[in-house]
Amino acid sequence: xxxxxxxxxxxxxxxxxxxxxxxxxxxxxxxxxxxxxxxxxxxxxxxxxxxxxxxxxxxxxxxxxxxxxxxxxxxxxxxxxxxxxxxxxxxxxxxxxxxxxxxxxxxxxxxxxxxxxxxxxxxxxxxxxxxxxxxxxxxxxxxxxxxxxxxxxxxxxxxxxxxxxxxxxxxxxxxxxxxxxxxxxxxxxxxxxxxxxxxxxxxxxxxxxxxxxxxxxxxxxxxxxxxxxxxxxxxxxxxxxxxxxxxxxxxxxxxxxxxxxxxxxxxxxxxxxxxxxxxxxxxxxxxxxxxxxxxxxxxxxx
Amino acid sequence: xxxxxxxxxxxxxxxxxxxxxxxxxxxxxxxxxxxxxxxxxxxxxxxxxxxxxxxxxxxxxxxxxxxxxxxxxxxxxxxxxxxxxxxxxxxxxxxxxxxxxxxxxxxxxxxxxxxxxxxxxxxxxxxxxxxxxxxxxxxxxxxxxxxxxxxxxxxxxxxxxxxxxxxxxxxxxxxxxxxxxxxxxxxxxxxxxxxxxxxxxxxxxxxxxxxxxxxxxxxxxxxxxxxxxxxxxxxxxxxxxxxxxxxxxxxxxxxxxxxxxxxxxxxxxxxxxxxxxxxxxxxxxxxxx
Ligand SMILES: [Zn+2]
Numbered sequence: 001x002x003x004x005x006x007x008x009x010x011x012x013x014x015x016x017x018x019x020x021x022x023x024x025x026x027x028x029x030x031x032x033x034x035x036x037x038x039x040x041x042x043x044x045x046x047x048x049x050x051x052x053x054x055x056x057x058x059x060x061x062x063x064x065x066x067x068x069x070x071x072x073x074x075x076x077x078x079x080x081x082x083x084x085x086x087x088x089x090x091x092x093x094x095x096x097x098x099x100x101x102x103x104x105x106x107x108x109x110x111x112x113x114x115x116x117x118x119x120x121x122x123x124x125x126x127x128x129x130x131x132x133x134x135x136x137x138x139x140x141x142x143x144x145x146x147x148x149x150x151x152x153x154x155x156x157x158x159x160x161x162x163x164x165x166x167x168x169x170x171x172x173x174x175x176x177x178x179x180x181x182x183x184x185x186x187x188x189x190x191x192x193x194x195x196x197x198x199x200x201x202x203x204x205x206x207x208x209x210x211x212x213x214x215x216x217x218x219x220x221x222x223x224x225x226x227x228x229x230x231x232x233x234x235x236x237x238x239x240x241x242x243x244x245x246x247x248x249x250x251x252x253x254x255x256x257x258x259x260x261x262x263x264x265x266x267x268x269x270x271x272x273x274x275x276x277x278x279x280x281x282x283x284x285x286x287x288x289x290x291x292x293x294x295x296x297x298x299x300x301x302x
Numbered sequence: 303x304x305x306x307x308x309x310x311x312x313x314x315x316x317x318x319x320x321x322x323x324x325x326x327x328x329x330x331x332x333x334x335x336x337x338x339x340x341x342x343x344x345x346x347x348x349x350x351x352x353x354x355x356x357x358x359x360x361x362x363x364x365x366x367x368x369x370x371x372x373x374x375x376x377x378x379x380x381x382x383x384x385x386x387x388x389x390x391x392x393x394x395x396x397x398x399x400x401x402x403x404x405x406x407x408x409x410x411x412x413x414x415x416x417x418x419x420x421x422x423x424x425x426x427x428x429x430x431x432x433x434x435x436x437x438x439x440x441x442x443x444x445x446x447x448x449x450x451x452x453x454x455x456x457x458x459x460x461x462x463x464x465x466x467x468x469x470x471x472x473x474x475x476x477x478x479x480x481x482x483x484x485x486x487x488x489x490x491x492x493x494x495x496x497x498x499x500x501x502x503x504x505x506x507x508x509x510x511x512x513x514x515x516x517x518x519x520x521x522x523x524x525x526x527x528x529x530x531x532x533x534x535x536x537x538x539x540x541x542x543x544x545x546x547x548x549x550x551x552x553x554x555x556x557x558x559x560x561x562x563x564x565x566x567x568x569x570x571x572x573x574x575x576x577x578x579x580x581x582x583x584x585x586x587x588x589x590x591x
Contacts (some may be wrong), residue, residue, distance in 0.1 A: 045510050056404070078582045079362070079579050079581070080577050080579055081577060081578040081579070081580060082577060082578075083576050083577055083578055084500050085519065085576035086508065086510045086519075087487050088508055089508065090495045090496055090508065091496060092495075114575070118523030139575075140575035140577045141575075141577045143574075143575050144575050144577055147572065169463070169464075169486075170485075171485050171491050171494070171495065171509070172495075173485070173576070174484070174485050174509050174510045174511065174515075174519075175484065175485055175510070175511070175516055175521050176519060176521065176574065176575060176576060177485050177517070178463060178464070178467055178484075178485045179467075179521060179571065179574040179575070180466060180574070180575060181443060181464065182443055182446075182447060182467060182471045182571045182574070183571050183572060183574050183575060185440070185443050185444050185447050186447045186448075186567075186568055186571045186572055187572065188444075188446050189447055189568070204388065208464070209464050209485075211436040211440075212325055212424075212435070212436040212437075212439040212440050212443075212464045212468075212562040213439075213440050213443055213464075214440070214442075216434075216436050216437045216441075217437075217440045217441060217443075217444045230431050230436065231424065231426070231430070231431060231435040231436040231439070231464075232424075232427075232430070232435070236426050236490075237426050237427060237428060237431070240426055240427060241427055241428060245428060249428070249431070251429055254432075258432055258433070258434060259434075260434050260436075260437055
């Protein structure tokens with residue numbers, strides 16, 4: 001993992017992103033929001049935020065690791081592989097084949113990368129979703145990695161940061177997928193008991209069973225500008241109510257306005273905001289340690 | 303855990319879709335039918351104390367056997383008029399927040415919680431999103447994961463996705479023989495994965511949403527038999543049978559001390575999921591190959 005962070009940046013390392021930008025065959029990309037043609041290197045230097053309109057493009061889980069201190073990340077639970085518990089087959093393809101194709105295409109075992117790293121020197125556990133792997137739908141591996149990340153954070157006495165994007169529970173794993181909502185939430189009880197915070201970042205898009213479980217009961221909820229966040233999909237709602245939904249419905253700003261999240265933070269400020277938050281919890285722990293050592297000293301047991 | 307040989311209970315061979323149709327039968331007994339038949343001195347409690355009172359979720363205090371319990375359930379109607387009023391058992395956020403408030407009430411007074419699950423899903427509309435449907439469901443799930451009182455949940459009709467899970471995390475999960483519990487409605491799954499909502503019967507079969515499937519997958523604790531032909535043909539018998547089984551499970555979980563109960567609940571949900579975990583060496587060889 002260390003080679004991903006050859007370059008250090010003030011707010012956010014984009015080494016991994018820039019590396020991809022060096023692929024010569026498409027030097028220009030079109031912004032899906034404003035239709036501007038952007039020089040790819042400029043886009044990646046800007047953390048995949050459109051320099052013209054500020055549209056936040058999707059990041060892979062590995063790109064998100066640039067949020068951490070350079071070289072600080074060590075991946076965990078890489079051995080967890082998905083299975084096909086229901087023997088799920090549709091006329092198009094079986095779940096088993098879909099998994100294999102997604103694995104080959106993305107180089108990931110499933111939709112989550114988990115591990116331990118640091119931000120400005122504060123160590124934390126991390127779980128990041130990757131939308132390019134089956135829409136980051138939450139199946140058993142997704143749930144297990146997030147649950148272990150929470151338990152690991154609890155054991156180590158460190159905060160948990162989750163970066164969440166998902167189309168919802170993975171239908172191909174049926175109710176087993178649904179139960180991951182309860183499983184991750186269950187594991188977060190350990191983190192709460194350890195007195196450590198869960199900071200959830202919601203990025204575009206985040207829907208269904210993922211939104212309706214652990215991220216929305218996090219201690220701090222942050223969303224990226226313009227990210228689509230909701231429970232039911234827009235198309236489903238429009239079908240049911242038989243009318244168009246207003247512009248801006250189910251965006252990060254909508255969530256903020258309705259009191260569901262703490263803040264909307266642009267990508268280039270995210271690392272600084274996280275660092276500041278983490279310092280608060282860390283400072284609290286330092287003062288606790290200080291108080292404990294003073295008490296021990298007062299009792300004659302230094 | 304009791305196993306019922308369903309083939310002998312009623313001499314039928316039913317497809318998953320047959321079960322879906324039975325689970326949705328409007329004449330099936332609904333939550334309040336169970337509460338009124340199985341409990342005494344039911345006092346319905348209303349409102350979420352924040353926004354409103356959602357008729358799609360009912361709950362209150364009731365005497366179940368010698369115990370006072372808190373009951374919570376999705377409430378469908380048996381006719382169109384009642385269903386309109388109950389929104390077909392599809393709660394808005396205030397329904398889940400009413401449920402949450404009643405869960406806390408059960409915890410505060412040390413009363414066991416009985417939940418009846420019967421919803422096509424949480425209501426998907428504009429107002430629900432504005433009022434925080436995702437947050438309301440997430441808070442219920444969170445509360446149930448460590449609620450300091452025993453919880454027995456029974457799926458009595460449709461267990462529709464997150465909207466069902468929100469009131470069915472607990473120490474025991476029972477399902478009636480013709481009840482279903484699914485990550486998505488067969489119609490929704492069919493329109494996404496089959497690109498044709500009419501393929502819902504195929505989706506129903508693939509999703510493994512029947513009580514029998516979910517017992518085999520170790521998601522639920524018991525399949526509770528229904529009268530021949532389904533609960534709607536003999537509601538009284540269906541109610542009595544489920545009542546006996548809830549009673550038996552409640553006796554068991556109430557006999558366990560609270561820390562042990564919570565530990566077991568943790569282990570129950572923590573172990574849910576099917577994945578492979580390879581050793582390092584093996585993994586390297588897999589990656590090479
Ligand atoms: Zn743009």
